[in-house]
Amino acid sequence: MSDAQPxxxxxxxxKVFGDLEVLKGIDLKVNPQDLxxxxxPSGSGKSTLLRCCxxxxxxxxxxxxxxxxxxxxxxxDINRVRxxxxxxxxxxxxxxxxxxxxxxxxALRKVKNIQRSQADEMAHRALTRVGLDDKATSYPNExxxxxxxxxxxxxxIAMEPDVVLFDEPTSALDPELVGSVLGVMRELRExxxxxxxxxxxxxxxxxxxxxxxFMDEGVVVEEGSPEQVFRNSQHERxxxxxxxxxEH
Amino acid sequence: MDAFxxxxxxxxxxxxxxxxxxxxLWITLALAGLxxxxxxxxxxxxxxxxxxxxxxxxxxxxxxxxxxxALPPLVLLIVGYFGLPYAGLQLSGFAISWLCLSCxxxxxxxxxxxxxxxxxxxxxxxxxxxxxxxxxxxxxxxVIPQAIRMTIPPLTNRTIAITKNTALASVVAVQEMxxxxxxxxxxxxxxSPLTLAAIGYLIVFLPLVILSRWIETRFxxxx
Numbered sequence: 180m181s182d183a184q185p186x187x188x189x190x191x192x193x194k195v196f197g198d199l200e201v202l203k204g205i206d207l208k209v210n211p212q213d214l215x216x217x218x219x220p221s222g223s224g225k226s227t228l229l230r231c232c233x234x235x236x237x238x239x240x241x242x243x244x245x246x247x248x249x250x251x252x253x254x255x256d257i258n259r260v261r262x263x264x265x266x267x268x269x270x271x272x273x274x275x276x277x278x279x280x281x282x283x284x285x286a287l288r289k290v291k292n293i294q295r296s297q298a299d300e301m302a303h304r305a306l307t308r309v310g311l312d313d314k315a316t317s318y319p320n321e322x323x324x325x326x327x328x329x330x331x332x333x334x335x336i337a338m339e340p341d342v343v344l345f346d347e348p349t350s351a352l353d354p355e356l357v358g359s360v361l362g363v364m365r366e367l368r369e370x371x372x373x374x375x376x377x378x379x380x381x382x383x384x385x386x387x388x389x390x391x392x393f394m395d396e397g398v399v400v401e402e403g404s405p406e407q408v409f410r411n412s413q414h415e416r417x418x419x420x421x422x423x424x425x426e427h
Numbered sequence: 428m429d430a431f432x433x434x435x436x437x438x439x440x441x442x443x444x445x446x447x448x449x450x451x452l453w454i455t456l457a458l459a460g461l462x463x464x465x466x467x468x469x470x471x472x473x474x475x476x477x478x479x480x481x482x483x484x485x486x487x488x489x490x491x492x493x494x495x496x497a498l499p500p501l502v503l504l505i506v507g508y509f510g511l512p513y514a515g516l517q518l519s520g521f522a523i524s525w526l527c528l529s530c531x532x533x534x535x536x537x538x539x540x541x542x543x544x545x546x547x548x549x550x551x552x553x554x555x556x557x558x559x560x561x562x563x564x565x566x567x568x569x570v571i572p573q574a575i576r577m578t579i580p581p582l583t584n585r586t587i588a589i590t591k592n593t594a595l596a597s598v599v600a601v602q603e604m605x606x607x608x609x610x611x612x613x614x615x616x617x618x619s620p621l622t623l624a625a626i627g628y629l630i631v632f633l634p635l636v637i638l639s640r641w642i643e644t645r646f647x648x649x650x
Contacts, residue, residue: 235553262559272554276572285568286558331554338558 183211184247186342186373187232187264192241194227201227202238203397207375209342214374216384216405219394220420225377228394229344232375233264246341262290265335265343269350271327273319279306279330280315283337291338305337306330309363325356329363342373349380381425385409393417433617440619444611448623451607456631458524458593458603463586465529470536471571477541478566488537495534500592503527508599520599532589539582543574583639587632594628604628 187209194202201224209215217225230236232243234250234257243251250260273282283302287293293301306312309329311322319327328348335343345364349357361383368374368387378384384391384405391408393401393416401408401417412418477488495503507523518526547570555565597606608624 233557235557258556258559258561260559261557264557266554266557268550268554270548270550272548272550274551274554274569274573276576285555286560289564289568290559334554334558 185210185244186213186246187375188242188244189228189232189238190242190244192228192231192238192243194224194231194236195239201397202231204241205394205397205399207232207392207399209373209375211373212371213389214368214376214387216388216391217375217377217394218379218381218384218391218408218420219400223394224397225392225394226346229346229375229377232342232344233261233266235266258290262286262338263341265338265340267328267331267335267343267345267348269347271319271324271331271351273327273331273334275319278316278318279311279322279333282319282330283334286334286338301337302333305333308336308366309333310359323356324352325359328352328360332360332363332367336367336372342375343367345374345376345378347377347379349378379424381409381421393420395420435618435622437615437617437619440611440615440617441623444608444615444620445623447607447611448604448620448627451602451604451624452627452631454521454601454603455593455605455627458521458528458596458601459590459631461525462528462532462590462593465525466532466589467536467582467586469529469533470538471540471575473533473537474540474544474574475566475571477537478544478570479562491530492534492537495530496538498531500528500531500589501595501598503531504595504599520596520601523599524593524596524601528589528592531592532586535585535589536582539578539585540574543578544570546577547573579639580643583635583642587635587639590635591628591632 185208187207189205189207192202192205192207193200205228207215207228217228219225227236231238234243238251241251242249245260245264248260249255250257274285277285280299280302283305284295284298287298287301288295303312303315306315309332311326311329311333314322314326314330319330322330348364349360352360357380361380364374364376364383365387388405391403391405392399393408393412395416401412401414408417409421412421473488473492477485504524504527507518507527508520511518511523551569551573552565555569560568593603594605596603597609604624604627608620611620612618
């Protein structure tokens with residue numbers, strides 16, 4: 180797989196907010212069907228890096244390519260590019276005034292201009308994949324956090340993206356609901372979806388990730404297989420972070 | 428007590444002037460309806476326009492809404508009715524009242540809609556934009572529907588408060604309910620027509636108050 184064109188390629192990403200340099204020259208390469216896991220303490224810039232991949236944040240410096248296209252270049256139609264990059268948020272961000280089905284079909288109809296009947300069919304398929312087709316007519320407030328997040332995943336995958344970005348997808352969930360969301364992510368991974376995940380679910384990272392990046396203070400401190408990073412980390416910072424998050 | 432009843436509830440006077448007051452009620456109703464529709468649409472349009480954050484456009488919008496929120500509607504009506512003809516623009520009292528009150532309601536409604544738009548969580552914008560929806564699509568499909576629901580309680584209150592100002596149109600010769608009642612009062616030398624007008628206002632505005640209550644519960648949703 181290594182010689183295939185990367186789905187996401189970020190080179191030399193810097194991001195400055197005011198006086199604060201959040202990202203200090205990051206490289207990220209995500210190959211097709213890879214699950215890349217980004218871990219690190221809060222404030223390390225991992226969410227910002229993720230958000231640079233679909234330009235929810237514009238990198239101050241650096242280049243982002245998605246399936247070979249330089250999306251940071253001038254004049255790129257970002258709305259066209261974003262159709263191919265799904266994103267799942269910490270707080271789900273479902274549209275509260277729409278049913279689960281309408282949440283999923285909105286972009287299919289308005290961005291991809293797919294007719295309602297066909298969009299409904301695609302949405303039902305996506306909801307079935309996350310195990311929630313029976314909740315298609317429910318509104319977000321009628322769903323549990325775990326169910327809302329799975330609808331949000333359905334909303335992302337219904338667009339048939341090249342990659343899905345997960346920004347701490349289980350951080351806002353009650354512990355007993357985390358498993359259902361991770362289960363869906365595991366199924367996606369097995370079906371070959373390319374994924375970039377920012378999360379604190381270390382056990383999930385260990386079993387499912389192809390590659391783990393450890394970030395701290397805006398740089399990638401360590402990068403490798405889960406085995407390498409979790410069992411055999413080369414840097415003191417990585418070890419002290421891992422001992423802090425796994426001790427309880 | 429008899430004198431009071433004779434002054435305010437004289438049935439003979441009421442019966443005589445009832446048709447006139449009802450005629451005025453229709454004018455009030457028409458003016459109120461027009462003001463509500465154009466005022467709220469104007470406010471919504473301005474709030475949407477403001478979302479695009481175009482520097483000089485926002486300036487004009489802010490000047491417009493501050494002006495119409497600061498000036499008393501009565502002053503606007505008088506200036507419009509007696510002043511505009513000197514500028515070569517002769518409009519009927521009804522048109523002036525409609526225009527002025529629409530602008531006042533539009534100004535307040537804009538501020539309320541704008542507050543609603545800005546209070547929609549940033550994550551809603553990000554979620555919609557991340558699926559490839561453009562700025563306008565996100566505004567109209569995702570943000571505005573949520574903003575409208577949030578703004579219904581303050582908006583209905585403000586709408587009722589401003590729409591009641593249709594009574595001010597009596598100063599610019601509009602034959603609305605209060606004008607008619609005052610004229611009748613003068614002819615009859617009896618205040619019973621005013622009682623009729625008061626009842627008339629209740630008939631117009633009480634349903635509006637009840638409707639707003641119904642809309643509030645209808646559109647409420649748990650977060």
